[in-house]
Amino acid sequence: MRILVTGAVGFIGFHLAKRLLVDGHSVLGFDGMTPYYEPALKERRRAMLQNYDGIQFVEGMLEDSAHLRDTVTSFRPNIIVHLAAQAGVRYSIEHPDTYVQSNLVGTANLLEAARLCPPQHLLIASTSSVYGGNADRPFREVSRTDFPVSLYAATKKACEAMSHSYAHLFKIPTTCFRFFTVYGPWGRPDMALFKFVSAIERGIPIDVYGEGRMRRDFTYVDDLIEGVVRLMSIVPKTGAPVTFDNGLDSLSPVAPWRSVNIAGGQPIELMDFIKVVEAAVGKPAILNMLPMQMGDVEITHADPGLFMALTDYLPATSIEAGVQRFVEWHRSWTQQAERSAT
Numbered sequence: 550m551r552i553l554v555t556g557a558v559g560f561i562g563f564h565l566a567k568r569l570l571v572d573g574h575s576v577l578g579f580d581g582m583t584p585y586y587e588p589a590l591k592e593r594r595r596a597m598l599q600n601y602d603g604i605q606f607v608e609g610m611l612e613d614s615a616h617l618r619d620t621v622t623s624f625r626p627n628i629i630v631h632l633a634a635q636a637g638v639r640y641s642i643e644h645p646d647t648y649v650q651s652n653l654v655g656t657a658n659l660l661e662a663a664r665l666c667p668p669q670h671l672l673i674a675s676t677s678s679v680y681g682g683n684a685d686r687p688f689r690e691v692s693r694t695d696f697p698v699s700l701y702a703a704t705k706k707a708c709e710a711m712s713h714s715y716a717h718l719f720k721i722p723t724t725c726f727r728f729f730t731v732y733g734p735w736g737r738p739d740m741a742l743f744k745f746v747s748a749i750e751r752g753i754p755i756d757v758y759g760e761g762r763m764r765r766d767f768t769y770v771d772d773l774i775e776g777v778v779r780l781m782s783i784v785p786k787t788g789a790p791v792t793f794d795n796g797l798d799s800l801s802p803v804a805p806w807r808s809v810n811i812a813g814g815q816p817i818e819l820m821d822f823i824k825v826v827e828a829a830v831g832k833p834a835i836l837n838m839l840p841m842q843m844g845d846v847e848i849t850h851a852d853p854g855l856f857m858a859l860t861d862y863l864p865a866t867s868i869e870a871g872v873q874r875f876v877e878w879h880r881s882w883t884q885q886a887e888r889s890a891t
């Protein structure tokens with residue numbers, strides 16, 4: 550199949566594109582190589598993808614509607630996986646405009662391109678952050694998402710809503726997957742695991758927000774990718790809800806559109822997570838205890854029932870094994886960066 554992956558040199562996009570190439574698909578990676586975090590990481594990921602025969606790479610911004618439209622109409626993808634976005638909760642407080650441009654304008658442009666050249670299935674990355682201040686846990690796809698506590702969450706909720714309108718109006722089958730704190734090799738330097746490992750290795754204190762009482766439902770990246778790949782072939786059809794024990798399908802009554810959590814449903818407290826990181830690094834952390842940051846939610850906890858019913862799969866990598874793999878990768882990445890600096 551011809552698969553367009555936006556955000557292909559981002560953390561998740563890189564892993565997805567690699568998996569699709571290994572599976573023999575033809576992949577067009579579209580990415581603006583934005584400077585949100587160290588460009589060397591994105592360049593390295595891009596170079597690794599370019600080792601595969603089936604890859605084409607187009608550098609461009611979602612905001613450039615004509616370029617995006619031409620890219621989509623000339624490639625004519627069977628499937629579009631839209632991952633490119635300005636990610637990060639905390640950055641959205643100081644840089645709202647980037648979120649408006651990348652996530653709102655960018656996603657609207659992507660939807661217009663998909664309208665001109667409709668794929669068999671459009672899959673869009675959303676986030677656990679859309680559940681925001683909802684106190685009903687675990688979060689189900691049918692739980693309310695009307696209480697965003699960051700602009701990042703608000704823009705992702707808007708992406709879900711915009712894509713629903715296109716699914717309804719133009720019959721574009723669409724799945725919005727809600728990711729929950731994804732981690733693993735080639736991960737994002739702005740995320741806690743990367744920051745913790747870098748600091749503990751160097752004996753620098755780590756900032757522990759929410760006094761360590763926050764809980765996160767972590768997903769190891771390979772598990773996430775398995776879920777994404779399985780969902781690619783589960784194309785929503787209007788009026789065909791999946792039924793399962795104690796669950797409600799989120800399928801729209803008026804459009805081939807569905808939202809799905811991808812997570813294991815096993816949240817872990819921040820202090821326990823830090824213990825796992827300390828064990829993997831082999832050194833104790835120096836803790837700088839701080840209150841909750843603006844925009845953060847106290848707990849993310851997925852109900853994976855719909856995801857399991859649809860895919861017959863549940864993320865299974867233990868946090869110990871996943872963090873260990875991240876630490877090993879981080880060491881080799883740091884050594885490589887030090888070698889190229891000398």
Ligand SMILES: NC(=O)c1ccc[n+]([C@@H]2O[C@H](COP(=O)([O-])OP(=O)(O)OC[C@H]3O[C@@H](n4cnc5c(N)ncnc54)[C@H](O)[C@@H]3O)[C@@H](O)[C@H]2O)c1
Pocket residue numbers: 555556557558559560561562579580581582583584585591609610611612631632633634635636637650651652655674675676677727728729730731732737
């Ligand atoms: N990593 C997580 O834990 C997590 C959790 C929830 C949701 N998500 C969502 O998953 C998706 C992928 O996240 P990630 O962790 O891989 O982030 P990432 O920042 O590593 O990847 C995003 C990629 O998109 C590109 N990009 C950003 N804005 C762009 C624009 N306007 N035009 C073109 N390219 C642009 C960037 O260059 C980057 O390579 C995002 O939509 C994010 O919001 C991630």
